[in-house]
Amino acid sequence: MRTTSYDAVIVGGGHNGLTAAAYLARAGRSVLVLERLDRTGGAAVSTQAFAGVDARLSRYSYLVSLLPQKIVDDLGLRFAVRKREVSSYTPTRRGGRDTGLLVERSAAATRESFARLTGDDREFEAWQRFYGSTQRLAERVFPTLTEPLPSRGELRERIGDAAAWEAFFERPLGEIVEATFADDLVRGVVLTDGLIGTFASAHDPSLRQNRCFLYHVIGGGTGDWDVPVGGMGALTDALAGAARTAGAELATGCEATAIATDGRTAEVTYRTADGEATVAARHVLVGASPQALAELLGDPAPEPAEGAQLKVNMLLRRLPRLKDRDVDPRQAFAGTFHIAEDYGQLETAYRQAAAGELPQAPPSEIYCHSLTDPSILGADLVRDGYQTLTLFGLHAPARLFAADNDSARDALLKATVAQLDAVLDEPLADVLATDADGRPCIEAKTPLDLERDLRLPGGNIFHRDLSFPYASEQAGRWGVETAHSNVLLCGAGAVRGGGVSGIPGHNAAMAVLEA
Known part of the structure; x- marks a missing residue:
């Protein structure tokens, strides 16, 4: 039978909640994590996205930059990342020829690419x-x-x-x-x-x-964006394992519905398949958004800052050929492949979206996880040359999807693929894999889809606008404090939140241990 009182109850089993749980349990605190879904991991999960296809994609978040090595070392995580030899490739057409800018780790090679593009x-x-x-x-x-x-x-x-x-x-x-x-x-x-x-x-x-x-x-400390070996789920699986090993209890299928606190003790009410229950805690850490925290407390909710992205996952039978014959597709897609992201194009897309229109030339960036880490693919797929592609579209605010999410999603995906096809020597459709039912292996998520799937307010992947990493009057000592002294925000909406970092989870745990 589960204990009815804990030192800390953590609402949300995403990577930040798991980080906080692991730190607190290792410090000897009794910890319960309540996760609404039937699995932990939040947005940092690996999923078999296509029916009958042995490929586990990082379905939502997909690269690692902000995770401090300190957290990996402190928690003894068995988790690794790999560096990408290519930073980015941006195709274009200059002087009547197809070319592009390839930025590599090698300064000499990058200099040559700049010279080919700009002439000096x-x-x-x-x-x-x-x-x-x-x-x-x-x-x-x-x-x-x-x-x-x-x-x-x-x-x-x-x-x-x-x-x-x-x-x-x-x-x-x-x-x-x-x-x-x-x-x-x-x-x-x-x-x-x-x-x-x-x-x-x-x-x-x-x-x-x-x-x-x-x-x-x-x-x-470098700005590098690294590939998580085994996909993003490998990180959250390692964090969940560290939390459990340290003694934390992880309860999935448990949705928190209310928090009551007098500043010294708190009670968290949650719902399971068997009904409603209440658990007491000295501290409550909330990995959900500031909007969700306000709702749990019965406080007025802040205005959500809308998300603005189209996330597309794909599986290809092979990488497509490029119009720029001077670069190997395995180089071009190994880093960040920029589409319709010239400075002027970005500003035009912003103005069109701000006016409530889908951008005519939607900007996006793509990368191929499996080039750096083929372990996310089954052995047969690796042998046959299959590759993943992850596309992240910019300037796609939630407002564009409010009237008809499905139609707007389809239209934006079609326009985005058209921009990619414009720099390919063959249509993307010709190299897309198909699933067990014969459907193309491509899925797209709008901000409204992310709000539905992950409870991200407005589909905002950072929960709200990011903050500069310094103190304001409301920020508190660690940037996780709320108006209630024993209720802390440990998710992406904390100061220094956003991205897959574990930093808000670490900082919320430090605030509890100092109390």
Whole structure:
């Protein structure tokens, strides 16, 4: 029979909730995790997405950058990532020929690709200076994410670079991009990191694009986006194992419905297939969104910040041929393959979506997990040359799908595939695998689909707009505190949340252990 009182009850068994559970249980606290679904993992899961096909795709989140090695080491996780030798490839047409920009780990090879595209070394040298600056930023900012929140002044002092602070923390990202680079394609490659799941223009005065950009270039102190070996589910399986081994109880199929607290003790009511139950706790940690937390407490909910992405999973019989014959498809798809993401194209797509229209040339980026980690495919698929593709579409805000989600999804997917087909030497449809029922192996998720599947408010993959990683009046010591002293936010909506990081889970656990 389950205990009716715990030191900590954690609402939500996503990667952050599991991280918090593992830390607290290892510290000797009694911990219960309540997960609504029949499995843990949240958005960081591996799934057999296509009927009868032995391929386990990272269905929602798919790459790792922000997970600190500290968390892996602290919790003894048996989990690994692999580096990608190619950062990105962006196809284009210049001077009547099909070409593209290939950014590799090799600076010499990247210089040659820039020279082929632009005719000289100026853009490459600007690129090196720009990303040298973000590298220094990453080295100084990333270690602070698992420390108590610094003040704004403390973080600025720690960065120690007034020009970088001004460029990335004070002025719209578009200003430094335009001042640094002349080529429209190069500008677009840089800007995309500010638009992942974030609906903004390059010059948005709110700086939400800057905050998104920052989290995309500081991960691990390097900014590298790595491939999780075994898929994203390998991480959450390892976290669940660490939590259980330390003594935490993980209860799936248990949906929290209410939290009552007097600031010293709390009660969590939850629903199971057998009815309703209540459990007491000294602390409650909520891995769900701020909107869900408010609903559980009976408080007024904050306005959700809408998501703005189309997520597409695919399985191919082989990689498609490219019109650019100077690059091998295995190189082009190994990193981030940019589609319709020139700077001007991104701004046009934003304006069209802001006006309530589906972008005519939807921007997106693609990568092939199985090139770096074939373990997600069955042996027969590997032998026969099958590959996965993951596509993440930008500037697809939830508002575009409100009237008719299914029709808008189909229309946007068709337009997005058309943009990809424009740079391929054969239609994508010709290389798509089929499932056991003969259907093409392609699935698309809109923000409204993510809201339905994962309870993401407005389909926002960050739960709400990202915050700069410094303290505000409301942030508290760790960025996880709420108006109730024994109720903490340990999900992506915490300060320094967003992405697959475990950082909010770590920080919420630290706040409990300090109490």
